[in-house]
Amino acid sequence: MQEQLKIYNGRIITPNRIIPRGTVLVTGGKITAVSEQDIPAENALTIDAGGQYISPGFIDIHVHGGGGSDFMDADEAAFLKIAETHARYGTTAMVPTTLTSDKEGILNTLAVYERAASRNKNGSAFLGIHLEGPYLALNQRGAQDARYIRDPDPREYQEILSASQAVVRWSAAPERKGAIAFGQYLRSKGILPAIAHTDAIYEEVIQAFDNGYTLITHLYSCMTSVTRRNAYRYAGVVESAYIIDEMDVEVISDGIHLPAPLLKMVYKIKGADKIALITDAMRAAAMPAGESILGGRENGTRVIVEDDVAKLPDRSAFAGSVATADRLVRNMIQLGEVPLADAVRMITSTPARIMKVGDRKGSLAAGKDADIIIFDEDIRITTTIIQGKVIYREGEVRKTT
Template structure:
């Protein structure tokens, strides 16, 4: 049995509101009790939250890298370093995400994931793989390598899914030949189908949604807006995702990919229950600005990181995010005007619901996984706890002798 942990003197962010001077207990990787008064637990290691916020851990369902590493470097060391990096910023669970690549490289990434997952003890928990591509529109490829973009191939995606059970999400463009059949197939296998890097119009999005696609990948980025064809206007994926109540969306809330007016618009229309905050972070997240590489070290794209974002070398377009989850929450509060509990929900309960793990993660309640972050008024992370284990602490101390 793991050592019990007790957090006291914190502002607990719970589904029913913020509990001032709250107290909670954790044991065997789960939350065992929450109270608005002290809980007597003489055998527990005690953590004084010092009046700071105690929140469910942040869940990043779209992340490529960080700390100088990318998941498609295809090394166990890269996977573990990324998990450790993002734990420092409050991420307790993540979906490692690929880029468009060859089938062979994709299969290797999946193989490395399975090995790294078993060794990941000190960072954000891996909760499955997110395949971003290769079934995209070339017109909306963005920083995705066009050499590998192709239409869905049943033989290929069936082979990939038969080789592993770790794929939990797959992003694709629904207007492509065979994309509707792809969406139905992956959904039947328990994989979330998401719309991404797409030039679809409303009518195609509607058909896609009816056949399994339920999420819009990084809303506004790599997708169509209103277009004109022979004088007639057509709603694109952006308008469709905002209009369709059943469609969830995810946003890169770094304040750069989406400026404040768009962050406010998404929140106004979709609300916290349908909007997940994602970093979409590349390897430069948590690193100094300067030259970097998007994708694998072997055949990735050279980029420059400045002004808090990755850009193509000619600065003609963004080439990736360097966001961390705590900054996403902070931005939604400070520049989008979202109340703190709602901003936290967008990084916790909502992504948990999207990934159908809301019975284990995303809220502070007895029986839930003990994934906890403690942060100050500016969402600076003081401590990160994954499944009841302290994996990062900044200044907060906890007693080394139970009950002292």
């Protein structure tokens, strides 16, 4: 007989409303009931939510590292450390993300991912790999390594994708030579192409959208806004995101990459159903301030973490986020003035839909994976449950008789 878990006395965040004193019942890693009433469950493990919020687990579809590790370390222990670190802050599922690299580096990271995924028992579940680069615009590279930036090469990307089934999304600059054919190829393989680190203008973005690029990676970061070419003004990627209603966007809501006015504007124009909150976190997430490394430990870029963000050593640009998922939600509420339910939607059901896992993740409903978190009024995580397993808990887990 499969063991049951009963979570009760909490404010349950559902897709349609917040149930004030509800109960969630879990059996065998799946949600079996969500109710306004108490549900009798003999011999079940029980968690009293104590009036706190019971929420779907957070889904981070763009994360590079945390807890002192980076996915580009290409080490199984690093993958597991990152997953365990972010689980503590409410992330129950994630899409590990690479940085620009040579082909051998990408292939090695994919191989390590596949080995680590089979061992990941105590951290955020892996939903597949996100390759960020190397097909980016040099002028918009940010902290990406310029040595590896290049045009899409069919021989290269076909070899990479034939070597691993782990890739679920790939970010690129759509104006690069061969990028439209690249997007078409990704879509033919069921992989999501995303627009990133780009000098594109509206005419190039709409062509990309028509050929499969339906997501914009970290909106506002490393991309064009209104620009001039030969005295004429052109709409950039930011304006394109607003013009194309069907375009999904990512937002780093750490309060630094995007200040409060921009968080408010993105929400006002795009709405919660088209925005995915992402940490874009590097290895320094959940670590003390000071010196760190963006990318692999052996060949990464030296950065300094201060003011709750990673910067290049000369402080000329941001070099990455050190946010955790709880901070994203807190900032959308406090800085973006977004209702709690919408802030949660942007890091649960919306990213689940974008990554095509909404049938099993992203909301609290019978039949879905029991990825559940409990947090207080300040979005401080007190419990993390992944596929029915209590990964982190402040307080007791009791057994009924």
